[in-house]
Amino acid sequence: METLDAYDRAILQHLQANGRLTNTELAQRVGLSAAPCWRRVRALEAAGYILGYRAEVDRHKIGLGVLAFVRLDADQINTAQLRQLEDAIRAIPEIVSCHYISGAGTFELQVVGRDLAQFSKFAREVLIQLPNVKDLHTSFSLGEVKAAGTLPLGAT
Incomplete structure (x- = not known):
C-alpha cells in the first residue's frame, strides 16, 4: 500500500476523530460496505498508517495541572551515550513527548506534573x-488553544 485513495483518507479521518467506531459505523460514514471497509482498515494497520488505538485522557482530571516544554541541551556525546540518554528519556512516564530539534538544544520534551x-x-x-x-x-503552558488531534489528510 503505497498511496492512499479517497476511501483510505476518509477511514483515517474518521478513526482519528473516533477510534471507537464499529466497522459498520465506519463503513456507513465512508460509503463502503462492511467487508471492504474492514479489509481496508486491516491493510492500513499492516502498512503502518494506523499505529494503534488509545483513549485520550484529560490530564487535569487526573491531577496533572502543569504542562512544561523543556529544551534539553546535551553535552557533546557519542552514539552510545546518546542512545543511553534516549533510553532514559523513554523510561520516564512524566515525559509524554520528546523530539530532536534544530537550533539551540538537543531535545524538546513535553513534561507533565501535578503542580x-x-x-x-x-x-x-x-x-x-x-x-x-x-x-x-x-517554558510552561499557560493555556491550551489546540492540542494534538487529527492529522490533516487533504490531498496527500
Whole structure:
C-alpha cells in the first residue's frame, strides 16, 4: 500500500476523530460496505498508517495541572551515550513527548506534573540528572488553544 485513495483518507479521518467506531459505523460514514471497509482498515494497520488505538485522557482530571516544554541541551556525546540518554528519556512516564530539534538544544520534551512545586523537584532530581545533560530551559503552558488531534489528510 503505497498511496492512499479517497476511501483510505476518509477511514483515517474518521478513526482519528473516533477510534471507537464499529466497522459498520465506519463503513456507513465512508460509503463502503462492511467487508471492504474492514479489509481496508486491516491493510492500513499492516502498512503502518494506523499505529494503534488509545483513549485520550484529560490530564487535569487526573491531577496533572502543569504542562512544561523543556529544551534539553546535551553535552557533546557519542552514539552510545546518546542512545543511553534516549533510553532514559523513554523510561520516564512524566515525559509524554520528546523530539530532536534544530537550533539551540538537543531535545524538546513535553513534561507533565501535578503542580509547580512537584515539577521543580522533578526537574532538579530527575531531568538535570539524566546522563550527559548540560542544561535545561523550561517554558510552561499557560493555556491550551489546540492540542494534538487529527492529522490533516487533504490531498496527500
